[in-house]
Amino acid sequence: AQSVTQPDIHITVSEGASLELRCNYSYGATPYLFWYVQSPGQGLQLLLKYFSGDTLVQGIKGFEAEFKRSQSSFNLRKPSVHWSDAAEYFCAVGARFGNEKLTFGTGTRLTIIP
Amino acid sequence: DADVTQTPRNRITKTGKRIMLECSQTKGHDRMYWYRQDPGLGLRLIYYSFDVKDINKGEISDGYSVSRQAQAKFSLSLESAIPNQTALYFCATSDSSLDSTYFGPGTRLLVL
Numbered sequence: 001a002q003s004v005t006q007p008d009i010h011i012t013v014s015e016g017a018s019l020e021l022r023c024n025y026s027y028g029a030t031p032y033l034f035w036y037v038q039s040p041g042q043g044l045q046l047l048l049k050y051f052s053g054d055t056l057v058q059g060i061k062g063f064e065a066e067f068k069r070s071q072s073s074f075n076l077r078k079p080s081v082h083w084s085d086a087a088e089y090f091c092a093v094g095a096r097f098g099n100e101k102l103t104f105g106t107g108t109r110l111t112i113i114p
Numbered sequence: 115d116a117d118v119t120q121t122p123r124n125r126i127t128k129t130g131k132r133i134m135l136e137c138s139q140t141k142g143h144d145r146m147y148w149y150r151q152d153p154g155l156g157l158r159l160i161y162y163s164f165d166v167k168d169i170n171k172g173e174i175s176d177g178y179s180v181s182r183q184a185q186a187k188f189s190l191s192l193e194s195a196i197p198n199q200t201a202l203y204f205c206a207t208s209d210s211s212l213d214s215t216y217f218g219p220g221t222r223l224l225v226l
Contacts, residue, residue, distance in 0.1 A: 009154070032212050043218070043220050044157075090157065101147060102157075104156040104158070
């Protein structure tokens with residue numbers, strides 16, 4: 001069965017600073033990987049996804065993530081955060097081959113300080 | 115119109131009551147899912163369906179049931195609601211590759 005670990009429950013970053021959110025997954029084959037963002041009181045928005053090919057994936061809002069098979073990781077990065085990035089971020093792994101469903105991590109809450 | 119709609123958006127009910135949450139989608143996808151979100155636990159899969167004749171339990175199906183009335187409709191029922199079912203519930207739909215997954219806006223349920 002697949003699983004996702006987001007080791008950081010809460011991260012605080014100064015506006016303009018760089019950001020890295022960690023995600024580790026467990027899956028028996030090459031996974032589908034996703035990052036979603038949830039602003040307070042809102043639904044889920046897809047930031048980016050990895051299916052195959054280039055291991056560095058660009059997403060919306062200036063985010064990127066890098067798939068590292070050897071480390072079973074898919075960390076999310078942004079070079080300079082904005083106050084509007086304050087939200088909760090979820091990493092998810094998708095099963096393949098006829099059993100397609102998403103398994104989510106427990107999330108990382110991001111606080112931005114001026 | 116939204117791709118995935120959920121009704122109601124908010125609901126308060128009492129312990130022991132039966133409640134149904136409804137989901138409909140306009141994407142024409144075969145796959146539909148119900149998740150619940152709890153603080154600190156992320157989203158957990160309750161049930162999922164790959165077509166109208168295919169229903170599967172997720173990781174936390176106890177206390178829930180579902181009905182896939184049509185390709186576009188997938189309902190979640192709580193037969194006898196209990197307070198620890200208080201949560202935010204999301205419906206989602208996807209194509210076969212997960213490349214296009216759409217989430218509904220969520221239903222906030224409070225069980226007293």
